[in-house]
Amino acid sequence: MDVSQFFGLLAGLTALVVYFFYFKQVSKNQSTPNPATWIIWVIIGLINLLTYFSVTGNNWWQSFIVIAVFFCMTGVFVYSIFRGKISRVSNIGWISLILAIIIGIFWQVTSNDRIANLLLQGIYLISYVPTGIGIIKGTVKEHYPAWIGAFVAYTFSVISIWAGPQIDWIAYAHPVVNGLICNGTIVILILLKKKINL
Numbered sequence: 001m002d003v004s005q006f007f008g009l010l011a012g013l014t015a016l017v018v019y020f021f022y023f024k025q026v027s028k029n030q031s032t033p034n035p036a037t038w039i040i041w042v043i044i045g046l047i048n049l050l051t052y053f054s055v056t057g058n059n060w061w062q063s064f065i066v067i068a069v070f071f072c073m074t075g076v077f078v079y080s081i082f083r084g085k086i087s088r089v090s091n092i093g094w095i096s097l098i099l100a101i102i103i104g105i106f107w108q109v110t111s112n113d114r115i116a117n118l119l120l121q122g123i124y125l126i127s128y129v130p131t132g133i134g135i136i137k138g139t140v141k142e143h144y145p146a147w148i149g150a151f152v153a154y155t156f157s158v159i160s161i162w163a164g165p166q167i168d169w170i171a172y173a174h175p176v177v178n179g180l181i182c183n184g185t186i187v188i189l190i191l192l193k194k195k196i197n198l
Contacts, residue, residue, distance in 0.1 A: 004062065004163040008060075011153050012068040014156060015153040019068075023072075023076050023079065025146060027085075034093065036127075037128065044120050045070040052066045055174075057171075061164075062161055065154070088139070090134075096126040103123055132189050151180060151184055154183065158175045
C-alpha cells in the first residue's frame with residue numbers, strides 16, 4: 001500500500017467514525033440537521049459520488065471518502081426524518097436545492113464529469129449556509145467534535161490526492177471546499193456561538 005492509498009483509506013475510515021459519532025449526536029438531540037442542507041447533500045452527494053471517481057482517474061482509494069460519506073450521510077438523514085430530528089427549511093435552503101437540481105441536469109445533458117463536479121463544489125458552499133445561519137440564530141443545534149473529525153478526514157483526502165499518481169486540480173476541489181472550508185467554517189461558528197453564550 002502506497003502513501004496515497006493509505007491516506008485515502010484513512011480518510012474514508014475517519015469519515016465512517018465521524019458519521020457514527022454524528023449519528024449519536026443526532027440521536028441524543030445534540031445536533032439537529034438542517035433538512036435543506038441535508039437534502040442537498042444527499043442529492044449532490046450522489047452526483048458527486050458518480051462524478052468524483054472519474055475526476056480522480058478511477059482511483060478507488062481517493063474516492064473511498066466520497067463513497068463512505070454518501071452512504072453514511074444518507075443513513076443519518078433518513079433516520080433524522082423518521083425520528084423528527086430536523087430543523088425547518090429556509091429560503092436559502094430552497095434556492096440551494098434548486099441550484100443542485102440544475103447542476104444535476106447540466107451533468108446529464110453534457111456528460112461532463114469534470115465541470116459538473118467543479119460546479120457541485122459551489123453548491124456545497126451554498127448548502128452550508130442554512131446550517132451556518134441556523135447555528136448563528138440558534139435554530140440548529142450542532143456539536144463540534146464530528147465537524148472537526150470531518151475536517152481531519154478531508155485533510156487525509158487532500159494528502160491522498162497529493163501523494164497519488166494522478167494529480168488533477170479538480171480532484172482537490174471537493175475535499176478542500178466541502179471538507180476544509182465548509183466544515184472548518186461550521187466548527188468556527190459552533191465555537192464562536194458557544195463562546196458568546198457562555
